[in-house]
Amino acid sequence: MGTRAIKQKVLGLLKQDDLADIETELALLQEKELINALFSGICHSDEQIRWHAVSVMGSAVAVLAEQDMEEARIILRRMLWSLNDESGGIGWGAPESMAEIMCRHQGLADEYVHMLISYMRPDGEEECQDGNFLEHEMLQQGLMWAVGRLAQCRREYLLARGAEHDLPPYLESPDATVCGLAARAIGLLGRPEGLERLQELAKNDRRTVRLYDQGNFSTVSVAKLAELALLELQEVG
Known part of the structure; x- marks a missing residue:
């Protein structure tokens, strides 16, 4: 071929x-x-x-x-x-x-x-x-x-x-995908970085992100990703 x-x-x-x-x-x-x-x-x-x-x-x-x-x-x-x-x-x-x-x-x-x-x-x-x-x-x-x-x-x-210390600046990105995926990464790493900004995003940011996770596609808000990150940080804290 x-x-x-x-x-x-x-x-x-x-x-x-x-x-x-x-x-x-x-x-x-x-x-x-x-x-x-x-x-x-x-x-x-x-x-x-x-x-x-x-x-x-x-x-x-x-x-x-x-x-x-x-x-x-x-x-x-x-x-x-x-x-x-x-x-x-x-x-x-x-x-x-x-x-x-x-x-x-x-x-x-x-x-x-x-x-x-x-x-x-x-x-x-x-x-x-x-x-x-x-x-x-x-x-x-x-x-x-x-x-x-x-x-x-x-x-x-x-x-x-x-690497956890490198992520908080991305929470300030005007790009919804960059911001939302940075929040997700912070939660997955389980280190309390950018907490105040995560709390702001969880309350107010309704922009949406397309997420791919090991074969599965979904659409999720930045607020939801920040909320999930905060929950993960609470569990490890």
Whole structure:
């Protein structure tokens, strides 16, 4: 099967509703061919294709890592490069895919979680201030989702690097998705950051966010995400 035919097959399957069925079908393809096709999916304009591609990218790269760790590293480096201004690309879908990959493979999380965190941090003059802050709101949306996803599966990795302290500024974002997903990530990390702002959002912010969570889509208000975060913080407090 040619490259174009593989891409068409992959994108067609990603349109389906059941993620488990999609992963089963796509697992029959050779990993590197599948992953190359998925790069078209993770930046697709169709919501279902895009998010299913993120999920499948996670499982496919994890399988590849078990076969050839260096090839898997190349995939991560390709995503990192897409977020670099010098690449000429935009990097849509890269933070989300990186997080999903690191959820599926501990070895890759060990090596790359610090890079994902760096996208929340500005660069500075000190040697330790090696941030790669993402300014574009669309990329910040993906980054906030990525931090929330890692908080579900690699929470200790984020806390060990102080990622909870990077989240409160995003609660001030004018972008509803950035703001809401930051609130969600704070709740998932379980550290009392930005409490006053979370309380304000829980009372007043009726803007809505489209949320993808491991195969499921929903629409939820920023207020609800902030409320849920506060409840989670109460439980761990």
